[in-house]
Amino acid sequence: MPHEDPARTALPTSRPSVVLAGGGTAGHISPLLAIARAVVKAAPAARILAVGTATGMETRIVPAAGFELAVIDRVPLPRKPSLDLVKLPRRFAAAVRASEGILARAEADVLVGVGGYVCTPMYIAARRRGVPIVIHEANTRAGLANRVGALFTERVGKAFAATRLRHSKLVGMPMRPEIAGLDRAAARTSARASLGLDPDRTTLVVTGGSLGAASLNRTIAASLGVLASAGVQTLHITGRDKAVAGPDGTPLAAPGYHQTEFVDGMETAYAAADLIVCRAGAGTVCEVAAVGLPAVFVPLPIGNGEQALNARGLVEAGGALMVRDADFTPGWLEDTVLPLLADGTRLAGMAHAAAAQGIRDADAQMAAMVLAAAGDGIQEGTRA
Known part of the structure; x- marks a missing residue:
């Protein structure tokens, strides 16, 4: 272009x-x-x-x-x-x-x-x-x-x-x-190390933005078992003051699960991720396209439908998936997200398609x- x-x-x-x-x-x-x-x-x-x-x-x-x-x-x-x-x-x-x-x-x-x-x-x-x-x-x-x-x-x-x-x-x-110039492949190992992640393990990043997203948080909390069984580590960015608690009231903990309220510099999370699950704000959509990161968009269910419109072009280009907030359930994650995370060829294709749309x-x-x-x-x- x-x-x-x-x-x-x-x-x-x-x-x-x-x-x-x-x-x-x-x-x-x-x-x-x-x-x-x-x-x-x-x-x-x-x-x-x-x-x-x-x-x-x-x-x-x-x-x-x-x-x-x-x-x-x-x-x-x-x-x-x-x-x-x-x-x-x-x-x-x-x-x-x-x-x-x-x-x-x-x-x-x-x-x-x-x-x-x-x-x-x-x-x-x-x-x-x-x-x-x-x-x-x-x-x-x-x-x-x-x-x-x-x-x-x-x-x-x-x-x-x-x-x-x-x-x-x-x-x-x-x-x-820092985002526009990110080389995800070159930064992956150091990004995962800085976030306390295993450098060699398939990585899912989940974020609802700075304010968090309760529906995303609930689905991820209910899916930790299947994610761990699939060998996936999860970086869950819950949003400020939105920490997810376990049954005993303390922050939820599980094998391969890393919870934080925010990340100072989302380029680090983008570099660490093999796939991101996120809302579809305009900035997020453009950033994941620019860095060539495969995404699952869960548009905000309220408002004028703006977030779904923001994501549509990247989804149609093959760089992302989109699911309604009400349909982003543990069952959908197990049936759709886990097979995607296991398919390196498909993820690479999505990354290429996303980068082709990015500016x-x-x-x-x-x-x-x-x-x-x-x-x-x-x-x-x-x-x-």
Whole structure:
């Protein structure tokens, strides 16, 4: 898949001021930070400001990553008639004014939006001030904010080919370089050793994400006997404060079973795994494709079906399986997952198919787009 070479993109001659908006969930914050880091790598003099809300996890994650954060009020769209709906126009207008103030103080040359409540007022503010807009859409079903923003720009990147969004082009999912650059085969032995796993044993990794997944946890806890009998070791990442207890109330223990609430750096878990069972958040789907890891996706059963849509392309390409949450039972695991883990040829084929769908340079592609837009913004400011 031919990609634009960022090294050939004309960078602005001044010190570009890049404002990035998004937050609320890790699905928005992770690509935002990946884009910010790629911009700084391509243009070390760039000034970076992130914008979120005071109630999102960005208040912790963005400063911890070394970037400045500004906040505006969260203005969600009420889903049914209420007093909040009556207050919406006034609250939204105030958020737009606050957004204009942030862009003015930052002397923004470009606004980058990745979705979330904060983006809509920021897009309107940028449009009013003539600040170029760049968008990244992480999900197969584009969010409302990015659908609005795409009316104001032709610079729109998307993580999934199936996403329908005005002016969008496929760039993939911006991700941390530790994941994008992972060589699973080369890192496998050291990754397993660092996680306390047997370096030579077939390895299943199970994770429900940072918040955990109770249904996945229950099925794995009930399947430890058949997994051990098949010679499979299991790394079970339960989620923070979601430790699985045994009959005596202490953390569940069994031969070949390794339980932890989280792994600091999922690239280690990806390298250790022969197969991963996980939810189908956009970031997870793109990461396992990028590193060529066979997967069993168990989409979140609530919401608008977004996770199943995210996983569909990789499943159709042969890089993954997908099962409904209600059907991910001990019986299904025994009948489907165990034979797959025993079939090295099939796993190798799935790994190859996944890698063929993966895109590892999305951050650089987005940085090139951002810096090209910033150059336009600087030229517009010079002419003004």
